[in-house]
Amino acid sequence: MHTDLYINGTWRAASDGARFDVLNPADETALASVASATVQDAMDALDAAEGAFAKWRATTPRARSEILRRAFELFHERIEEIARLITLENGKARADAMGEAGYAAEFFRWYAEEAVRAEGHLGPAPASGARMLVHQKPAGIAVLVTPWNYPAAMGTRKIAPALAAGCPVVIKPASETPLTMLALMPILEEAGVPPGLVNVLPSRASGAVVGAMLADPRVRVVSFTGSTEVGRKLLHAAADGVVKPAMELGGNAPFIVCRDADIDAAADGLMIAKMRNLGEACTAANRIYVHEEIAEPFTLRFTEKMAALKLGNGLEAGVDVGPLVNAETRDKVDYFVRDALAKGADLRLGGDRPEGPGFFYPPTVLAAVPDDADCLADEIFGPVAAIQTFSDEDEVIDRANQTEYGLVAYLYTEDLRRGLALSERLEFGMIGLNRGLVSDPAAPFGGVKQSGLGREGGKEGMLEFQETQYIATEW
Numbered sequence: 001m002h003t004d005l006y007i008n009g010t011w012r013a014a015s016d017g018a019r020f021d022v023l024n025p026a027d028e029t030a031l032a033s034v035a036s037a038t039v040q041d042a043m044d045a046l047d048a049a050e051g052a053f054a055k056w057r058a059t060t061p062r063a064r065s066e067i068l069r070r071a072f073e074l075f076h077e078r079i080e081e082i083a084r085l086i087t088l089e090n091g092k093a094r095a096d097a098m099g100e101a102g103y104a105a106e107f108f109r110w111y112a113e114e115a116v117r118a119e120g121h122l123g124p125a126p127a128s129g130a131r132m133l134v135h136q137k138p139a140g141i142a143v144l145v146t147p148w149n150y151p152a153a154m155g156t157r158k159i160a161p162a163l164a165a166g167c168p169v170v171i172k173p174a175s176e177t178p179l180t181m182l183a184l185m186p187i188l189e190e191a192g193v194p195p196g197l198v199n200v201l202p203s204r205a206s207g208a209v210v211g212a213m214l215a216d217p218r219v220r221v222v223s224f225t226g227s228t229e230v231g232r233k234l235l236h237a238a239a240d241g242v243v244k245p246a247m248e249l250g251g252n253a254p255f256i257v258c259r260d261a262d263i264d265a266a267a268d269g270l271m272i273a274k275m276r277n278l279g280e281a282c283t284a285a286n287r288i289y290v291h292e293e294i295a296e297p298f299t300l301r302f303t304e305k306m307a308a309l310k311l312g313n314g315l316e317a318g319v320d321v322g323p324l325v326n327a328e329t330r331d332k333v334d335y336f337v338r339d340a341l342a343k344g345a346d347l348r349l350g351g352d353r354p355e356g357p358g359f360f361y362p363p364t365v366l367a368a369v370p371d372d373a374d375c376l377a378d379e380i381f382g383p384v385a386a387i388q389t390f391s392d393e394d395e396v397i398d399r400a401n402q403t404e405y406g407l408v409a410y411l412y413t414e415d416l417r418r419g420l421a422l423s424e425r426l427e428f429g430m431i432g433l434n435r436g437l438v439s440d441p442a443a444p445f446g447g448v449k450q451s452g453l454g455r456e457g458g459k460e461g462m463l464e465f466q467e468t469q470y471i472a473t474e475w
């Protein structure tokens with residue numbers, strides 16, 4: 001297990017020797033003691049990135065593509081080992097961890113293919129007689145800051161397009177889950193990623209380390225995934241250096257089940273939208289609106305499926321729901337349930353926080369959740385489904401839009417034409433129309449309003465790491 005900083009292709013301790021413990025959320029024991037980067041280490045990583053940039057930007061797209069493709073293949077050779085590490089440090093059950101690992105690897109394949117699809121354009125200026133040549137250049141050194149809920153995928157979703165575009169990166173993984181990102185470095189090395197191109201700095205001093213890097217004029221991109229609160233701070237820091245920001249922030253996804261929806265399909269879709277990653281996802285269905293005429297059969301069907309899930313240590317066979325990542329997350333989920341019940345919600349399943357070590361919380365279903373319940377205003381980030389009813393589609397679209405977030409919305413109806421019309425009225429960056437899963441490496445993932453700026457994945461994901469250059473000439 002790698003537990004040191006990864007700078008310029010070498011493993012080393014922090015400049016001041018500081019370390020911090022990473023816990024196993026299933027039993028609260030220490031898994032590893034990890035080096036905690038300092039500002040000095042961050043400056044060393046930028047020096048390494050600067051050195052690597054000079055060579056990497058001059059490589060051909062085909063050469064970059066082949067390294068990324070090799071990384072995809074090596075990732076798959078070690079996928080079991082990586083998934084196990086994800087479960088150990090994050091808690092998620094094996095199926096979720098394998099799902100994440102496969103998704104994470106896919107970014108290397110997708111961007112191996114995108115790297116060679118570079119496009120530009122040439123055309124005459126309308127009146128001056130000049131020719132206008134427009135092309136994309138690598139933006140420069142990118143600082144990547146990632147959350148704990150997808151320790152591998154939130155990193156590869158940034159690393160792969162950055163490398164494809166020609167940029168070096170310095171990654172600050174979440175302090176709860178730095179081990180997976182460190183474990184990916186031997187894969188990148190073996191794939192042919194040169195020293196200094198990818199650097200990893202776990203750190204307890206995130207604010208100081210990331211702040212110092214954003215204040216350095218060599219850094220041209222900051223790509224962050226995490227809470228809106230921290231994203232806002234990084235936007236302020238990026239403003240000083242006019243650093244290009246890409247922000248994937250919080251969500252508060254509505255999940256709307258229309259009167260004509262296929263109840264079984266919608267319940268299956270909600271199982272994915274709510275329970276993938278045990279609810280610890282920015283895309284998790286947070287406010288569930290079901291038409292009043294089908295609310296009861298839908299709730300019964302969904303509750304049956306939730307009741308069939310097995311809670312336990314994510315490494316054990318047959319376990320569907322592992323522990324939440326830490327005590328704070330578990331306590332917040334528990335608070336949301338207590339608050340909703342105190343305000344009159346109807347408890348259909350779960351709601352009892354287990355005793356003993358480990359940050360466990362059982363699959364929970366709340367029906368008739370009152371409008372003033374705090375779980376409707378904030379991300380639950382746990383295995384708790386909060387169901388409300390509606391009678392009028394216009395009204396439910398307005399309710400769905402009444403949030404400062406705008407990441408993803410889900411809508412179930414058998415009438416596709418109406419579904420598309422309603423989708424256009426939803427103020428969200430992504431819509432799951434009769435689908436509980438929107439994430440795909442080939443699609444532009446991202447939100448509007450306070451859910452963020454920019455897109456990750458797809459063609460759009462590479463633009464975050466590129467700058468457009470225009471050359472005026474004539475002949």
Ligand code: NAD
Nearest residue numbers: 146147148173174206207210226227230248249250251282
């Ligand atoms: P967080 O914002 O607390 O932390 C994210 C990262 O920022 C971590 O690496 C953390 O160490 C670092 N960080 C914290 N304070 C910092 C500071 N002052 N300066 C620089 N870095 C700092 O988020 P989290 O708790 O790790 O993750 C959960 C949040 O992430 C949720 O709000 C969730 O919705 C969001 N999320 C969004 C997406 C998306 O794509 N939109 C995906 C996954 C998670």
